Amino acid sequence: MIINILAGGPVDHLPDLRHYMEDNAIWVGVDRGVFHLLKRNIKPDIAFGDFDSVSPEELLFIETEVAELKRFQPIKDETDMELALNWALAKKPKIIRLFGATGGRLDHLFANVQLLINPVKTNQSTDIFLIDRHNEVFLKAPGTYKIKKQADEKYISFVPLTLDVTNLTLEGFKYPLKNRHISLGSTLCISNELISDNGTFSFSEGILIVIRSHD
Structure with a gap:
């Protein structure tokens, strides 16, 4: 199993997502990343977020198109990306890819890189890759x-x-x-x-x- 997670980072940092559309891939949207997936005609299997980065019209579009939507309050202990990644790790996939996790705010970038450590610390066999247009990062x-x-x-x-x-x-x-x-x-x-x-x-x-x- 492969799980692809798209967060809401700047779209100009994204690679061509069509290269990652394997038959066995599950797509997960995170906050504004859900909207970016839908605009690319990729319907996520599940979505996570407080959705404070989308307009009311965009949120209505997301609610109409996504069957499983996990909404959270903006004030919480984990980022939306961490919530999505924890869900993905519990599925024990072979590969997890993170997109939309670079560019924009540096605090989010450093947090997302550090999230890659979780399966390394627990000796989980899942490989996590953080991917953007110019880079692929793994631990x-x-x-x-x-x-x-x-x-x-x-x-x-x-x-x-x-x-x-x-x-x-x-x-x-x-x-x-x-x-x-x-x-x-x-x-x-x-x-x-x-x-x-x-x-x-x-x-x-x-x-x-x-x-x-x-x-």
């Missing part, structure tokens, strides 16, 4: 991972989410590493590139943010 716990070269995402960066990432090794990269200790705040692993069709990265402690990007 990894200690281990060894293969990574494929993609022409449309030339640059690969590795950024510590924890205070330290230990024994980071990069193989098959333009700038290889061997058992390096990377501290929070280091820019050592920004803008690397694969030099072959496949590479590997590994580390023994910490949590790593992996960012695939293109200009």
